Amino acid sequence: MREPTSVTSAIEPRSTPTGLAVEATQLVKHYRGKGGDIEAVRGVDLAVPAATVFGFLGPNGAGKSTTVRMLTTLMSITSGSAHVAGIDVADDPDAVRRKIGVALQEAGLDPRQSGRELLILQCRLFGMTAREAAGRAEDLLELVELTDAADRLVKGYSGGMKRRLDLATALVHAPEVLFLDEPTTGLDPASRLTIWDEVRRINAQGTTVFLTTQYLEEADQLCDAIAIIDAGTIVREGTPAQLKDELRERRGLAARPSLDDVFLDATGRTRERAAGEVQEVRS
Amino acid sequence: MSDAVFSAVDVRDRANRPVNGLVVLGQRALRESLRTLDALLPAVFIPLFFLVVNIGQAGRIFPAGDTEFLNGQGYGAFQLPASLLLAGSFGAAALYLVEEIEGGYFDKLRATPVSRMSIVLGRLYAEGVRSVVISTAMVVIGMLFGVRIESGFAGYLVLVAMIALWAVAFSGFMQLIALKSRSAAATQAGSMVFFPLLFLTPNFVPRNLLTRPMEIAATLNPVTYVMEAARSLILDGFDGAALAKGFAVVGAALVLMLALSVRMINNYD
Numbered sequence: 001m002r003e004p005t006s007v008t009s010a011i012e013p014r015s016t017p018t019g020l021a022v023e024a025t026q027l028v029k030h031y032r033g034k035g036g037d038i039e040a041v042r043g044v045d046l047a048v049p050a051a052t053v054f055g056f057l058g059p060n061g062a063g064k065s066t067t068v069r070m071l072t073t074l075m076s077i078t079s080g081s082a083h084v085a086g087i088d089v090a091d092d093p094d095a096v097r098r099k100i101g102v103a104l105q106e107a108g109l110d111p112r113q114s115g116r117e118l119l120i121l122q123c124r125l126f127g128m129t130a131r132e133a134a135g136r137a138e139d140l141l142e143l144v145e146l147t148d149a150a151d152r153l154v155k156g157y158s159g160g161m162k163r164r165l166d167l168a169t170a171l172v173h174a175p176e177v178l179f180l181d182e183p184t185t186g187l188d189p190a191s192r193l194t195i196w197d198e199v200r201r202i203n204a205q206g207t208t209v210f211l212t213t214q215y216l217e218e219a220d221q222l223c224d225a226i227a228i229i230d231a232g233t234i235v236r237e238g239t240p241a242q243l244k245d246e247l248r249e250r251r252g253l254a255a256r257p258s259l260d261d262v263f264l265d266a267t268g269r270t271r272e273r274a275a276g277e278v279q280e281v282r283s
Numbered sequence: 284m285s286d287a288v289f290s291a292v293d294v295r296d297r298a299n300r301p302v303n304g305l306v307v308l309g310q311r312a313l314r315e316s317l318r319t320l321d322a323l324l325p326a327v328f329i330p331l332f333f334l335v336v337n338i339g340q341a342g343r344i345f346p347a348g349d350t351e352f353l354n355g356q357g358y359g360a361f362q363l364p365a366s367l368l369l370a371g372s373f374g375a376a377a378l379y380l381v382e383e384i385e386g387g388y389f390d391k392l393r394a395t396p397v398s399r400m401s402i403v404l405g406r407l408y409a410e411g412v413r414s415v416v417i418s419t420a421m422v423v424i425g426m427l428f429g430v431r432i433e434s435g436f437a438g439y440l441v442l443v444a445m446i447a448l449w450a451v452a453f454s455g456f457m458q459l460i461a462l463k464s465r466s467a468a469a470t471q472a473g474s475m476v477f478f479p480l481l482f483l484t485p486n487f488v489p490r491n492l493l494t495r496p497m498e499i500a501a502t503l504n505p506v507t508y509v510m511e512a513a514r515s516l517i518l519d520g521f522d523g524a525a526l527a528k529g530f531a532v533v534g535a536a537l538v539l540m541l542a543l544s545v546r547m548i549n550n551y552d
Contacts, residue, residue: 069390072394073394074390074393074394097395097396098396100394104387104390104391106386106387108383108386108387108388108389108390108391109386109391110315110383111386112315112318112319113311117311121307121311122395125304125307125308125395125396126395126396127396166391169391
């Protein structure tokens with residue numbers, strides 16, 4: 001096997017003074033929508049320790065993606081503050097962008113480029129020379145097991161291959177914090193397990209993973225801690241075990257509940273609640 | 284795969300090295316153009332179609348020897364600038380951009396430390412190159428049918444440069460619609476707003492031969508001056524006044540487009 005690309009630079013330690021990779025205080029986002037002012041996020045507080053996998057759960061339209069878009073500098077913050085990798089998101093978004101990797105919903109990729117071309121392009125956008133970018137792309141293609149498909153156009157990739165390539169593009173600069181917005185939505189079980197393995201491996205190297213998902217099993221499997229958001233506010237947070245134990249004690253249950261039970265309890269989504277009642281908030 | 288890939292590479296703080304996002308993204312857009320040659324068809328076929336049809340309809344009305352404004356050339360020489368401008372207005376940049384917005388890749392680019400403007404300008408760079416290639420092809424086709432560039436090779440270079448700058452400005456305005464609407468349908472509809480400007484011009488006869496209302500409309504239409512500048516290079520040689528007006532219009536359009544693009548991309552939420 002070839003040696004991984006060696007690019008050295010003066011880097012800062014991954015831990016921030018607070019030990020938190022993501023910190024949000026009373027984060028608020030208002031939109032002007034067709035029906036008037038929409039309050040998509042209503043005072044969210046987050047504290048994600050460095051080098052952990054953090055799960056951010058919630059039903060459709062709860063404010064997950066909007067929160068992620070604010071934390072990743074893609075959307076302005078109406079009020080409140082957010083720090084990612086110790087940097088104020090509003091004050092220095094460019095510095096934040098150098099520290100984060102982002103894989104948003106639906107694997108945003110250029111379908112008319114090959115996997116290799118896309119990775120090289122992404123590397124160049126992070127300041128690598130053409131030679132460094134080529135080497136780095138090779139390493140990442142190997143990492144996500146796309147070497148054989150590297151020179152095929154992305155439009156011919158399967159859903160799972162696109163997700164893996166998207167994940168690789170988010171890793172080109174060895175980010176301190178990796179944001180994954182519903183990374184396994186729409187994938188078959190085998191592809192989902194592959195992504196889970198990659199997330200574990202990435203986290204094992206010290207990268208903080210901020211993961212939004214609608215799959216509670218995924219959160220249970222991967223996350224050190226989770227927060228559940230509903231209607232723009234955090235309604236539960238803690239480790240999966242803590243949240244299950246809290247529900248068991250509060251309800252006096254004989255058996256330990258599942259994370260699904262915690263989710264339903266936190267969001268009030270029971271059989272009595274009409275599905276159409278949950279309003280979609282477009283990010 | 285070795286886990287060393289995570290520790291061996293670290294470029295997180297190398298962004299202070301100059302990154303030429305414009306070149307990198309421009310190269311990508313050029314590669315994309317080469318892979319979607321079918322997208323070039325409207326930009327070549329429709330202007331050539333108009334050129335042939337217009338010459339066929341008016342060529343005998345304006346014979347080469349008896350028509351003063353043709354300076355001894357055929358009617359095709361008079362029509363060629365209109366077709367070049369039309370070809371320059373068939374850019375695909377805005378549609379590719381809106382496709383990227385809808386598909387999520389635009390956000391992927393915005394999440395990198397590359398300058399916001401280079402995301403917009405990368406595609407326009409490719410539009411400029413594309414326009415040079417198409418304009419050259421059309422000039423060559425025109426020459427095969429007897430068109431002469433009165434200003435010579437230098438005039439050809441100026442002509443192609445002006446049309447390319449026009450193509451960049453026009454595509455830039457279309458990209459603004461794409462950024463604002465984030466919808467392919469709205470972007471395509473937006474081009475219809477600009478298209479009439481290409482026809483409220485002296486594209487069949489010089490301005491002084493137009494009806495009074497049409498002459499007023501053409502005089503107020505900035506595209507007229509680009510067309511007249513291009514025409515002067517083909518029919519008259521180097522006409523400083525016409526060229527100055529033409530480049531002033533193209534320059535103003537570029538400045539306005541860039542200023543609006545900076546504002547739009549910096550406030551994109």
